[in-house]
Amino acid sequence: MRGRKPKPTALRVIEGNPGKRPLKDNEPKPKPLLGGCPKHLTGDARQAWQHYAALGYWLTEVDSCLLEVLCVNIGIWKEARAIIKQEGIIDDSKPTLRAHPALKVAADAEKIMLRICQDLGFTPATRSRLNLPAPDDDDDWDF
Numbered sequence: 113m114r115g116r117k118p119k120p121t122a123l124r125v126i127e128g129n130p131g132k133r134p135l136k137d138n139e140p141k142p143k144p145l146l147g148g149c150p151k152h153l154t155g156d157a158r159q160a161w162q163h164y165a166a167l168g169y170w171l172t173e174v175d176s177c178l179l180e181v182l183c184v185n186i187g188i189w190k191e192a193r194a195i196i197k198q199e200g201i202i203d204d205s206k207p208t209l210r211a212h213p214a215l216k217v218a219a220d221a222e223k224i225m226l227r228i229c230q231d232l233g234f235t236p237a238t239r240s241r242l243n244l245p246a247p248d249d250d251d252d253w254d255f
Contacts, residue, residue, distance in 0.1 A: 123233075126170070126242045142172035150180060157187035168232060170242075175232060182228040185221040192218035 119127075121139045129135065145168070149161040160183040165171070171179060192214040203212045229235050233242055 123242075140174075142174040144169075145171040145173055145176060145179070147173075147176075150176075153180070153183055153187075155187060156190045157183040160186040164232075164234065168234065171232065178228055178232060182225060182232070185224045185228070189218050189221035189225065192221065 121136045122141075124131075124135060145165060149158050149165070153161055161179065164179060164182065168175075168179070195214040196212055196218065199212060199214075201212055201215065203210050226235070230238055233239055
């Protein structure tokens, strides 16, 4: 499909429907993100889940997989950065000098993290377009 990805109706409502186009009536309305951190997340990934789940009060249960991928990649990124800090940027285990393989791992995780942060509204640019209700508001995303 060409062109921009369509925005979810909930996101258009949050942004104040800038295009003033009619809102969809039949779009799915998932439940808010409830429940705790997945049990298989540990260490940095678990801490990231707790941090972002608390910050992203607008997230829904269908966003949990994206949030989980974000948190796993945060854990991978932090581990790769620790290896680079310990072993250095240059891999000198072979006669030819080259960048440490952990640099590629960190860069790949950063790309995934940035994309998911944009999709979930965690970057300054995407946050500036949101007009969210207060976190304690009992609004169930009714349109």
